[in-house]
Amino acid sequence: MTSQHIVSSFDRDLEALQARLMKMGDQVEKAISRALEALETRDLKLSEEVRQGDRVIDAMDEEIKAEAARVLALRAPAASDLRTVLSVMNMCSHLERCGDYAKNIAKRTTVLIDTTSIGGTEPALRRMAHMVEQMLADALEAYIQRDAAKAMEVRDRDLEVDQMYNTLFRALLTHMMEDPRNITACMHLHFIAKNIERMGDHATSIAEQTIYLVTGEMPDENRPKGDTTAYNPQGNLAT
Amino acid sequence: MTSQHIVSSFDRDLEALQARLMKMGDQVEKAISRALEALETRDLKLSEEVRQGDRVIDAMDEEIKAEAARVLALRAPAASDLRTVLSVMNMCSHLERCGDYAKNIAKRTTVLIDTTSIGGTEPALRRMAHMVEQMLADALEAYIQRDAAKAMEVRDRDLEVDQMYNTLFRALLTHMMEDPRNITACMHLHFIAKNIERMGDHATSIAEQTIYLVTGEMPDENRPKGDTTAYNPQGNLAT
Numbered sequence A, B: 001m002t003s004q005h006i007v008s009s010f011d012r013d014l015e016a017l018q019a020r021l022m023k024m025g026d027q028v029e030k031a032i033s034r035a036l037e038a039l040e041t042r043d044l045k046l047s048e049e050v051r052q053g054d055r056v057i058d059a060m061d062e063e064i065k066a067e068a069a070r071v072l073a074l075r076a077p078a079a080s081d082l083r084t085v086l087s088v089m090n091m092c093s094h095l096e097r098c099g100d101y102a103k104n105i106a107k108r109t110t111v112l113i114d115t116t117s118i119g120g121t122e123p124a125l126r127r128m129a130h131m132v133e134q135m136l137a138d139a140l141e142a143y144i145q146r147d148a149a150k151a152m153e154v155r156d157r158d159l160e161v162d163q164m165y166n167t168l169f170r171a172l173l174t175h176m177m178e179d180p181r182n183i184t185a186c187m188h189l190h191f192i193a194k195n196i197e198r199m200g201d202h203a204t205s206i207a208e209q210t211i212y213l214v215t216g217e218m219p220d221e222n223r224p225k226g227d228t229t230a231y232n233p234q235g236n237l238a239t
Helices: A002-041 A044-075 A079-112 A121-144 A148-178 A180-215 B002-041 B044-075 B079-112 B121-144 B148-178 B180-215
Strands: none
Touching: A002 A044, A002 A079, A002 A121, A044 A079, A044 B079, A079 A121, A079 A180, A079 B044, A079 B079, A121 A148, A121 A180, A148 A180, A148 B180, A180 B148, A180 B180, B002 B044, B002 B079, B002 B121, B002 B180, B044 B079, B079 B121, B079 B180, B121 B148, B121 B180, B148 B180
16 A cells, blocks of 8 residues: 555656646647737837746746756656656756747847848748657657657658758848848848757757657657758859 | 675676766767868768767767666665666766767768868867867766765856857857858757767766765855856847
8 A cells, every 4th residue: 555655646746746747738739829020010119028928937947957866866766757757857858948949039029120021031930849849748648658669750840940041041141141231130130940940959958868768769860850951051142 | 795795796886887877978078189180181080980989978978877777786785876767867967968079079070071161169179179178078087086075066067168169259249240151051050069068067077066065065066157158148249
């Protein structure tokens, strides 16, 4: 009976931890969505709210990590239970980074507020961000369900995000070359695109945690990588 | 005697973990230094070596985390010992990210290989990177010595890195506006500058781990933040 009781307590702790993680995920998805809405509608007030809201996300991160450390200290879980608690801490860090990126997008929006949209870039960024939000939601769902197939599918979707980033990179370069007055705005839009692309990488890392938990192995490192801008000089545009 | 024996075993485990972390730190500092040397001298072979070398850093990251998890499972440390093991995992992640940034710099170098240097940017980047390498070395040293004052001093130095980044951001914008043929190269140099600036943030996070371990509190969030480019539109240059 005692052993049964201990196991249940641990399970309850773990459920509480996971519930908090899901709540943090919701908050991060909302921050991303609102950051992009603020950018598209040039809504200074909303972007300010996103910036302030990152404190809530940071606080959640700290609470989850403190709680996970408490569970480790109190229950001293072994093997797969230990892995699960460590995976919560890990996923929590990835979510916190996504929150930082959303905040950074909101900051850049305050810079862009008086500029006009450049050739449909903002709607493209919003679509890209929406894809990443969905990846985050599905990666967390896959984790809760310990569904490795679903996690694999999330991981594969990162390729599309990378492709969208490549297209934007190229488009923004063209806008800069066409009119130097666009350069500052394009630089910020470019960083926003890169931020979204990185959030996709974090969603992928969350998915990989699930794959690791379920299968005991990290998926092959050679996942499809689609951001080719660091390899491909786009020299034909530049020289 | 038994208790004494257990304590010593844990201490030995911890020492081994910390020794590995230091070795990983060395490897990362070397990667940064070599990546910037390859950029400055347009050395394709060296940049290729940096890219390949990131596998070693990734492997070290995995080994340290696996070893830390083993220590947690085996010794079930409580309170401050637990915090120490978790801090090793945390610092290890920060080092691994720095390794990724060095790899990314090396990738961008292969793109820049046929372009000429733009107005002394590369030497400026190297100086900035050198400062970050030193921050990483000192942050790890502060950790080993549990020296919070030294860690605080590392954290303060991040302001200088941010200021160097701001200066470079401004200079690169000017180069792009002056000659659109510079745009692609400047975009990559800009990302390299941002990568170095982010490595400074990671060195700061490592320093903060030590402050937390020693004082039990995270330093005030309002640390001096010097990257103002997301706030300050530099509009006078752009419009």
